[in-house]
Amino acid sequence: MEPPEAIEQVSAGEADAAIIFRYDTLPHFLRIDETLHFEPLGADPLRLLVRRSSAIGKAYERNREPVDLTAAHAETWIAGCATCRANLLKLASRAGFQPDIRHSTDDYWATQNLVEMGMGVSLVPTLDTKIHVQDDLVACALRDADASRQVGILTRVHDARESLGLLRNELAETARHYLQPIPTVE
Structure with missing residues (x-):
């Protein structure tokens, strides 16, 4: 729960x-x-889950440097549970943007599938990425210390x-x- x-x-x-x-x-x-x-x-640091073929994914794969949350300001978003959604809104607000949340699920596998299908990006805990990240996705480290x-x-x-x-x-x-x-x- x-x-x-x-x-x-x-x-x-x-x-x-x-x-x-x-x-x-x-x-x-x-x-x-x-x-x-x-x-x-x-x-448990948060990660930005994106498609490997996206501009953010390609840049992260190339240099392995943590990314700013603002890199995904123009993306559509997949939010998690109410607590996770509130955190996403707070982090985005501090970064100077309002995320365009199109989907919401607290199921990590569903989140991966939505990102994989190009339905948006998401913040996910590092713990979740230790289980499995689909091959065509990348979980980017974030520069924000509050993430x-x-x-x-x-x-x-x-x-x-x-x-x-x-x-x-x-x-x-x-x-x-x-x-x-x-x-x-x-």
Whole structure:
């Protein structure tokens, strides 16, 4: 389930824990109150998913330099879940444009298929690209430092059961292999 629904499940006691993501660009988008605890596991940078044959794809393949989000300002867009869509709108606004969102899906495979068919471009998490990116697509690194999400575990405050401690430890160990450390603010 998406983060808002997962938060509701943990808050209501329907679930003991949830792995959720959140965006620093949207600090108040998710309602995590004082009864819940979010423990970040790592950062998951976003990528711009484009067709390899597009101008952006060709340029990225040629030099492997991160691209600016503005490179896709004139493209049609495929948005994700409500949280991801809000993040896309925020990032695009900061970059000085309004994305022309024509499609919306929270299914990564459907997103790939839509991009492959030339229906638009999309922001996707790096984690999704570790599974598989179709041969005629490229997931371009982005230059924007805010183009990232935090992935973490959500539990109820003061829930100190041993099983949750073991879960946290296993998730933290796994996250070290797939997520980047979260930059510290000084």
